[in-house]
Ligand SMILES: [Zn+2]
Ligand SMILES: [Zn+2]
């Protein structure tokens with residue numbers, strides 16, 4: 215079995231934590247575990263470096279983790295907190311002298327073309343990002359030495375892509391997992407899944423719903439991501455979770471097998 219490292223680039227919900235102007239205990243916390251950039255992960259194997267989502271904090275995340283090459287970007291869905299930083303793949307275009315492969319569903323590709331219209335079409339301004347859009351669907355695909363299996367999860371009415379790699383899966387922005395996805399998740403041991411807050415939410419799992427889902431899938435270890443300041447302080451929440459489960463944190467590294 216080969217191993218890869220997953221780094222939590224960000225574990226915060228769309229506003230991040232702290233929230234601008236908020237004076238709640240979580241936003242005022244000095245604990246580094248309570249500082250959450252927008253949700254994204256980095257996957258690094260012997261050959262491949264992949265980012266899932268390029269949110270508004272993408273530049274800062276690449277600098278913090280000292281990422282020097284990037285083979286591909288996978289887009290879970292086109293909400294702003296998952297694509298807003300895509301312009302900064304320019305730096306990798308300059309370094310690698312080729313367009314960045316962006317795996318996205320056809321619907322998300324349309325949104326990306328609207329959002330970054332200046333990067334598409336004729337007579338582009340010099341230096342705009344070079345984005346090579348690649349269709350993402352339910353078929354598994356390979357990037358260098360990594361096989362990725364896409365899984366459709368539901369974010370209220372919106373289909374969102376989750377990904378399985380070997381014994382690991384990453385599920386952000388979901389409040390429901392249809393049957394085919396649950397089948398694909400069978401046998402995983404490590405899971406990162408969204409849990410926005412304790413109270414019920416219309417388009418995200420709550421903490422108790424996410425715990426229940428992790429138990430239903432039957433994983434050994436689970437970390438929760440896409441966390442709002444309403445979740446409360448990490449040090450207060452973690453002791454209340456079942457063994458093997460914790461809130462994810464920015465900079466966290468998870469060794470996966472595939
Ligand atoms: Zn989101
Ligand atoms: Zn707050």
Ligand SMILES: [Zn+2]
Nearest residue numbers: 291293369387
């Ligand atoms: Zn979303």
